[in-house]
Amino acid sequence: MAAFADHLSRGKVEVFNELGIDIVIGRREGASFYDAYNDRKYLNCHCNGGVFNLGHRNPQILDALNRALYEDEIDVGNHHLISGWKAKLAHRLATTTQDHCPGVVFSPSGSEAVEVALKTARVVTGRPEIISVHGAYHGHTGLAAMAGDARYHEPFGIDLPDFTHLPHNDLAAMENRISDATAAVILETIPATLGMAIPHEGYLARIKEICKERGALLILDEIQTGLGRSGKFWGYEYDEVVPDLVVTGKGLGGGIYPIAATLMTPKVHKFYDDEPFVQVSSYGGSDIGCAVGLAVMDIVESPGFLARVEELGDRIEKKLSCRGEMRRRGLFIGIKWPDDGAGILAAKACIDAGVFAVFANNDTSVLQFLPPLTITDSEVDEIINIVNEALS
Template structure:
């Protein structure tokens, strides 16, 4: 039989001509272990997924127990399923009163799709405003509000009626008018290389949406669940969105997304037409059980409390003449270099030395650092030493 790597290339669809081709057999905590037993430090958490670390025993136990009871029963929204109800209830308890109705989806991209439909249905409007260098998923609707033409041009035509403004550019907010159904914004821009807005900008954005009747959709698919230093990133800016998008860490390692709004807004999907948004596997009971366990771990182990100090440690250690800029919000960080070629060479060297990092979709000159929130001070020092050696 051919080696697994060759079969992967033969039978699994590829997303690039140069996949990493690392073959892992198990994962635990912040570490991944390959087929030869080599240990790798995961500094990207599966791209923002593993906030509680890999194979946390409480999450694994929740998955095993739920799988033994039942898995898929019916399309989302028809049967009363305990894992969905309990997780939605726990999420609601962490959120403002206007964000208490949860629609579970399969992924972040589907959460984006559902939220855009919801905004159009609730407002009766068609225009959507997004930000340049934004990323909200790769399905055609989500791609329509991606602010990078390089990734879009091959797939046109996309959704009509989408306009783009500058992120953190208050002057551009005049583009939001009475014709605008929604403004969709990442609370912290992730794939742009960790771009953090001014508090005054976020508050001006909230006011402009209120003035025009447009819904404010905040995408925290990557920045949520403690990664930015608070449970939800919008808490740092003194604003509350009309619709909140979650995914990645939401499922504790299982596939899960959600868009969350008030009951008043969300009921728009019930009528004209009925079943305004449906999904077969959204809110899968095993994923919801895992997500609830992951949220409980986050809260019970108080993981968010240590994020700011761990951020400061990374920042203090990663000083080098080749580093042009260090940007970060909690444990979502970017190290900017002179070029993509330089960045890629350093990333490759880190992987050789057993530390997994990556680059950003819209900022290929910057290295991504987003480790599990459970990472310790000693582990941070060890990982940063490898990065500096690679530099």
């Protein structure tokens, strides 16, 4: 703790100590991790926003990693060369979009994958403007931070031109703003940091129509909502919309090796056919990451997986007696109460009781609740009992 305070963040150590949640993450397995000090178990209902969609140290992912390291004897690979691992994972991802977005650029993190989406939209349309919504989170780097809420760029002096922020769920504002200067609209399919605020029916589909009419592109950030979290492979499948670009990350690395991807239509991806040497990323789509990503795809695309996610979500919705508004698609869950800060109190109560969950940073009245998609029946019942007791 002292070394963490000295070198990483004294503030973090002090805040957690003060709140009595000074957990040092130790061993971890399946749906749980344990405090390194006292071995106390925490059921993980945060999952780093989806990094641990398949639980901690999922045996199938570890097997794939071991095979890649010791049977196939691969490593990160060379980002200049052609790679079968990259090609295989790109093909698998493309099929999940019904081949609407078969073009793929890999990155090491979600933020970078969002950077790729935004700069690609600009270069392909030849237009400057990027439209996003207040309260969004798209990552911590330049363009991605700029597309997010002001709190993620203003303090750092990131103040890039041609970024417009509109209110979430305000179709009229989109109608008024999208123009022939707009390169792209970027949206989380359901904004997580804004408290899992599910948009109105038809919202995304209408934005896509407007974009199409006016020559702009629609980018959907599926870094949290994708890869089965919502009970469908992509969250946008609920909205009958086909985006021009889809961004994924987090869970694609199976909690073991970071990898992210930007998928795009052939028309958009043509840029990378014409300019094969401008998007250079040493770790983007590393061969090891692709081997892990392929194992993730095997699990998420296995028969019955997505139906099970929805069944588990439904069970939680029915059995949680939280007296809040339940915002849910599959196991992408937010619980909202009327008061600001209620999500913070709920998170503290859950953590004290042994379920790790956090509040939504841009709406503190919401508790984000993201159990692993692989939880067992007995674990889900354990979670429900603990949370019901804690919230009561």
